[in-house]
Amino acid sequence: MRLETAAGSGVALRLAGLLVLYVLLGVVAMSTWRLGVFERSTTLHAFTLMMVGIMMAGSSGTLLFNVEEADILLHRPVTPRALLTAKVWVMVVMGVTLAVALNLVGFIVGVVGPGGTWLFVPAHLLALVLQVVFAASLVTLAYGLCLRWFGRERLDNFITAAQVVVAVGAMIGGQLVPRALAKMDGAAVAEAMQWMMVLPPAWFGALAAVLAGAPTSGVTIALACWGVVATALVAWLALHRLSTAYGEGMMALNEAG
Secondary structure: OHHHHHHHHHHHHHHHHHHHHHHHHHHHHHHHOOOOHHHHHHHHHHHHHHHHHHHHHHHHHHHHOOHHHHHHHOOOOOOHHHHHHHHHHHHHHHHHHHHHHHOHHHHHHHHHOOOOOOOHHHHHHHHHHHHHHHHHHHHHHHHHHHHHHHOHHHHHHHHHHHHHHHHHHHHHHHHHHHHHHHHOOHHHHHHHHHOOOOOHHHHHHHHHHHHOOOOOOHHHHHHHHHHHHHHHHHHHHHHHHOHHHHHHHHHHHHHHO
């Protein structure tokens, strides 16, 4: 009993430390002070997607395919779809928790910054939740497809290499992006945002801007609608179309174990 209590305390301390780290990393949101609502939210979503994506990519393999769970759960009346949905839900809850911690400073800047209102908080929060659902579903979908095509070992090696590249990029970007944003004027930021329209952060940034009541255009509304549609589509593909393949992967993992 004492060992279980100590283990639970250790997990809680590690989680608290991770949340504090993400809050400190979120100070980079101060660099978005001079941006508009759409540009500010898009920048915050890009940073959040990168940081939370690292966590999801690193934990997805162990969470989705665990040898001990396969040995226990496959003998119980649990459908592959229900098991996959439960694990993706855990990823979403953890991702939303880290995303909120990472955006605490961003919420404040969004309210008191230029063009900001209190509506920015619920609007940006809802967009963050959708982005995390999109990211978790996309990771699950990519993992299932790559597992079917390349196998578990090659996929794990690829994810490890991708984590290293993204981590190095995050360190370099954390130093360069705030300085670049501080020196860019409104026209330069608007020009830079044009090529970001095809990327997910712009979709959810547009959704936050629309919900917050910021001045928008037809393009911004279209991006916001596409963010909602893309999230629903990717979640459906990950949780329904790949549920059978997920069950087969769990059985193969159990046999290998």
